[in-house]
Amino acid sequence: MELQEKNGVLFLSYPAFSELPGFYHGFSTRKGGVSKGIYASMNLSFTRGDKEEDVRENYRRIAEAIGFSADSIVCADQTHTTRVRVVTEEDRGKGVTRPKDYQEVDGLVTNVPGVTLATFYADCVPLFFIDPVNRAVGLSHSGWRGTVGRMGARTLEVMEKQYGTNPESVYAAIGPSICQKCYEVSGDVAEQFLAEFAPYREDKTLIYKKENGKYQLNLWRANELVLTEAGIRPRNLSFPDLCTCCNPELLFSHRASKGKRGNLCAFLGIKNQ
Helix, strand or coil: EEEEEECCCEECCCHHHCCCEEEEEECCCCCCCCHHHHCCCCCCCCCCCCCHHHHHHHHHHHHHCCCCCCEEEEECCCCCCCEEEEEHHHHCCCCCCEECCCCEEEEEEEECCCCEEEECCCCCCCEEEEECCCCCEEEEECCCHHCCCHHHHHHHHHHHHHHHHCCCCCCCEEEEEECCCCEEEHHHHHHHHHHCCCHHHCCCCCCCEEECCCCCCHHHHHHHHHHHCCCCCCEEEEEECEEECCCCCCCCCCCHCHHHHHHCCEEEEECCC
């Protein structure tokens, strides 16, 4: 990923996405906002105890930096499901300038230009999808539950049904999230992954057991398997090479902060022609 800066706001972008005409995207960092304390400074969550006026100013700043309007945003309502919402013009502003009228939505898809999809993170995996053929986009939150449930494949299924998306034409990306070195999980979580990804049980780049009986899990590798098995071409898949837990000064991390943190945000949309 590349680090971008505009008016003091730092955000991340993918070179492969930036080369696609007609789309915009970005992933926020902690830098460039007005929040204070554990939320410093670009917190984009209204639900973690931060001042509402500071969060609204943060949205204004990050939107201006990436190149869209804050009132165009449509937010997910993340509860670690594999539910995907088809976003229309009528959803514009939900979660930022007006309340959401839906619950338990971890994925968003749209083909409406000028509507900005938004999902939230502090270690879980962001998944970005751009279909340049049918001019459609998808953005999904995939923690360990979503990854076991193959959230990436589910998002592609909804895009195929709604917009005629062919996964082989899609450009996808795995966003900044916790790396394998930092992600220790218990045996019950590991067993679910070993069952779902049975052909890779011995693949230590996916998961391996430690002497303490716990496991180190690679969510990037797991989502790579989900996406390529769903039809994404490896050459069209971008990786973050940036761990939230390893970089707590730049990115919010639930594990690194022991839960005392704000939220990062992924943004994706189609430009108005």
